[in-house]
Amino acid sequence: MNRYSVPVRLIGRTVRVMLHVSELVVYDGREEVARHERLIARNGSRLELDHYLEALIRKPGALPGATALDQARAAGRFTPMHDAWWEAAVKAHGECDGTRALIEVLLLSRHLPHEHLVTGLAAALKTGALTADAIALEARKAADADTGPEEPPQRPSTTSQSAIAPLPAAVRANLPPDKRPLPSVAPYDQLLRLRRPDRTTP
Known part of the structure; x- marks a missing residue:
């Protein structure tokens, strides 16, 4: 009897809702996608700006x-x-x-x-x-x-990208194109050939 928001990417998708005494939790598969304080009255709405x-x-x-x-x-x-x-x-x-x-x-x-x-x-x-x-x-x-001052800053995790705020789209659009050549491992292949033992000699 009430309306609760979910992220716009889930429009048209079926989600799973768990009702608790004081809150409502929405899942997309096993991922929690929304958590709201439960409304008591009817015909209300709880909308999250994010x-x-x-x-x-x-x-x-x-x-x-x-x-x-x-x-x-x-x-x-x-x-x-x-x-x-x-x-x-x-x-x-x-x-x-x-x-x-x-x-x-x-x-x-x-x-x-x-x-x-x-x-x-x-x-x-x-x-x-x-x-x-x-x-x-x-x-x-x-x-x-x-x-x-006595507490050193935490090192960013190399396994989680969520701690790094992405550049806004307007900034990315104004970045110059990357004209650097693609990396090559050819020099390392030459080193491997030099180190390979000669099997034709006794």
Whole structure:
């Protein structure tokens, strides 16, 4: 009798839902894809803004009136600092590009803690840095400051790529083409031939 959001990539898919006393968990196969506080009344909706970001980055004009945005504000996940940075980005880049820049910032929350991201927004706004890359840099500075001077920073895992925030699509599109030649192992093949014993001599 209520509606709960899932990531847009699951549109049209059948998912498995587990109901608990106070929460609802959604699985795609064995992967948990959503977790919501369970609604008590009927005909309500619980929408997670993060679930819609891939769709919103293609249609940024839908963000200002989105119900998911209203619920994120009410839950404290979309803070006044987000709004202040968004307003500055729109003034600098225009309505569409400024909103798209904000959505790129929201995508960073999948890899960076919320409190560090808000700190990064505040620092970037103060310096007039209105790009997602600047927010990521400032948020990582805040994370490093939280570790303390006596605690060495954690080495990134070589087996998990989820800890590394990807470059936003707008940045990747402006990168120059990679014209370097493909690597070759031919020199090593020559070394192997030199070291191979001659089987024709006694």
